[in-house]
Amino acid sequence: MIEFVNVNKWYGEHQCLHNINERVDRGEVVVVCGPSGSGKSTLIRTVNRLEPINSGSIRVDNADVNDRSASVNELRSRIGFVFQQFNLFPHLSVKDNIALAPMNVHRTPRVDAIEQAMKLLDKVGLRHKADAYPAQLSGGQQQRVAIARALAMKPPVMLFDEPTSALDPEMVGEVLQVMKQLANDGMTMICVTHEMGFAREVADRVWFIADGEVLERSKPAEFFSAPVHPRAQKFVSDIRS
């Protein structure tokens, strides 16, 4: 479904991704973790070309992400992306936030787009907030709307870039709940997150990244109980304490 082949990326002199060779199969949930500045966010941002790469290739659903002849908009419409900072559109109501992309990219008529938005709001438990504006919602509610907004394009793949890191602790659960539900529905997901509970419960695999290299890839239970690489051992003991 998603395939990294010899992916390298530099920021000037600094190499932030080293020879990434990984794959995610359909329906798989992969959790990416690692110390800050290790390249986790950069890695998933390369998947929908928010970040360009310097060499190698990334394929999503057998389409080369960096193929200049293919439409980047078409590619992105098939990859849902959820940001750490939610990035809802503050000038639009919740339901319009969700309906905007289907109306403008798929040319869905407004009535249908709104109807779909309401269904997605049901899914994330926020139907009663359809007419509210983002500023009237709590962080957790905003992130759930952001997930619904990404789902509105019916992407086969969802990417999550630290979706709970900007949230107050009491709101983390509601967002993870929605993500679990998505995973159980068979969505292919890559999640950058440090939520161990989430990783244990729903992830098929954990990738541990440090300095732009995938140092370890294992089942979550193995990773959190018996990490192999010394840096992974240190990381696991750090997030435990």
Added chain:
Amino acid sequence: MLDILSDYWLLLLVGQFPQGPLGGIALTLVMSIAALLLAFPVAVAVAVARTSPIVWIRRAASIYVTAVRGIPLLLIIFWSFFVLPLVTGINSSASVTVVCALVVYEGAYLGEAIRAALDALPTGQTEASRSLGMSYWTTMMKVILPQALFNCLPSMMNQFVLIVKNTSLAYIIGSQEVTFSAHSINAQLLTKPFEVYFMLAGIYFVMCYSLSRIAKLVERRVERKRSGQLAVQGGRNSTLARASS
């Protein structure tokens, strides 16, 4: 002062109209509104060009802005007055000339005000929109400009007021707007320049003040709709949002 007003109110209001061309306050208003309506789309285009991902568009817009900012408005008016007929082949009226000059001038200044608002929006807005598969133009029209234009209402207001006031320069090339009217009243009365020009100042003040009141109203309406929260993003905002909900 009231006697001047009662003698000359018609001249101040519409100039020699209907015997002659439209003038006075009416012409000032027509020129202001025309300049405003024309300068606005030009300014938006300049602002978008200034932030364009394409280098040569960005550079062209930046040359235009830098050039206009370095030239006094009066010079642009003189140029339009002499050059416009040569280029178009039509001898346009003084008022049309001034409106053109104002559009060129304000296109740069208003454009910069809007560009500042475009730059000030969090990049997350563009990223979120593009990640959904929306194109550059859709993103611009549906996500970026609606927010940026609202956020820069106050600085746009400044420029709109300047447009109204700058129409007064038109009297130099013989447009019979309200400054011209006041000038000719003063020429007839000879002894009361203070009263006449004080009146003129009052007229400009009322026009500009009304304009800023209208803008305030619009601003408040939109703000109420969004419940007082602007383009503030993310977790930092969440405490505030909870407090208000």
